Amino acid sequence: MKKVLSTILSCAMCLVLSTPAMAICEAPAETTNAVPVFSSTSAPSIYSPEFPDAYILQNGTTEMSISHSTTQTVSATVFVEEEYGFDNDGNPITISSRLLSESEVLEIGLENFENMEDVRQDAVSELMQTRAAVNGRGSLSISFSGGGTISGKNVTYDLNASASWSPSGWLWTSDRDNNPASGADYIGVTWSGGYTVSGSPQINTTTYRSIDDSYFAPPLPPTLCDAVPSAGRVWEFYEYWETFLGANTLPNHYTNISIDMKLVKNNIGDNEAETVMKYIHTFSSTKGSVSITANSSGVVSGGFSLTGVDKQWSIVCTLTGLKC
Numbered sequence: 001m002k003k004v005l006s007t008i009l010s011c012a013m014c015l016v017l018s019t020p021a022m023a024i025c026e027a028p029a030e031t032t033n034a035v036p037v038f039s040s041t042s043a044p045s046i047y048s049p050e051f052p053d054a055y056i057l058q059n060g061t062t063e064m065s066i067s068h069s070t071t072q073t074v075s076a077t078v079f080v081e082e083e084y085g086f087d088n089d090g091n092p093i094t095i096s097s098r099l100l101s102e103s104e105v106l107e108i109g110l111e112n113f114e115n116m117e118d119v120r121q122d123a124v125s126e127l128m129q130t131r132a133a134v135n136g137r138g139s140l141s142i143s144f145s146g147g148g149t150i151s152g153k154n155v156t157y158d159l160n161a162s163a164s165w166s167p168s169g170w171l172w173t174s175d176r177d178n179n180p181a182s183g184a185d186y187i188g189v190t191w192s193g194g195y196t197v198s199g200s201p202q203i204n205t206t207t208y209r210s211i212d213d214s215y216f217a218p219p220l221p222p223t224l225c226d227a228v229p230s231a232g233r234v235w236e237f238y239e240y241w242e243t244f245l246g247a248n249t250l251p252n253h254y255t256n257i258s259i260d261m262k263l264v265k266n267n268i269g270d271n272e273a274e275t276v277m278k279y280i281h282t283f284s285s286t287k288g289s290v291s292i293t294a295n296s297s298g299v300v301s302g303g304f305s306l307t308g309v310d311k312q313w314s315i316v317c318t319l320t321g322l323k324c
Contacts, residue, residue, distance in 0.1 A: 037148030042321030054099035075143035085133035094283035144277035144317035162258035183282035190232030193273025193324035231294035284311035
């Protein structure tokens with residue numbers, strides 16, 4: 001009997017020693033990798049159609065940035081020269097506005113470029129005093145970025161497009177119609193690939209009021225001037241606008257405009273698409289017409305254009321390799 005019990009005990013001990021202790025074992029950690037939402041050959045770009053040789057200083061260098069195939073960003077500064085004078089009726093006008101080339105910028109020296117609004121304000125002041133044509137130089141910075149996530153066969157892209165100016169804006173007198181350039185500017189985002197907008201795009205703006213050196217959200221937001229459901233949105237705004245306090249006119253200037261937009265698409269395949277941010281600066285009081293060229297099924301975004309205004313230039317930023 002003792003021999004039998006000893007045999008059973010020995011077998012039980014062997015079973016215990018050979019069985020894993022499940023109570024203290026943990027399942028191996030699950031590894032998750034970000035699913036690329038841009039193709040490996042994505043190449044964001046920025047250029048000016050009107051000034052193909054314009055010097056564009058990107059992110060402080062001349063290189064783009066793509067991070068982990070989940071985000072794309074392009075940000076840049078362009079350098080502007082404008083000439084101000086008078087029309088035949090004696091009204092101040094912007095005679096010309098152009099983007100400078102690299103050789104022109106380097107010859108002038110980057111350190112000699114002041115903020116656009118300061119230069120223009122000084123130039124307009126001199127113009128009004130001397131009644132002689134004057135030049136002004138400055139810069140404008142813009143940025144376009146996108147990030148995304150893929151869940152199964154569904155993709156979401158979060159886009160941000162922005163343009164920034166320093167505190168006094170682009171226009172200076174207390175009467176918008178008597179400024180050298182009183183036309184609207186435009187900012188928009190277009191895309192190919194058949195994406196749709198999720199929710200309402202968020203338009204964030206900051207205004208500077210020089211009379212009391214204050215910043216605030218303007219009560220006069222940009223206006224949606226064209227929209228195609230599966231192709232793009234475009235907004236217009238006046239860089240200068242005015243409010244009134246009793247008998248006093250208070251000049252206000254946009255210092256920043258930013259658009260946040262979410263694009264979505266279900267049942268994506270193996271195709272690629274692109275999205276484009278375009279900023280148009282006008283220097284004419286003529287009212288133009290904006291139209292979006294839809295290209296929802298193609299690879300190349302249709303973009304948008306402003307017709308009826310000769311005095312304009314634009315900056316175009318493109319993010320490529322979106323999954324659709």
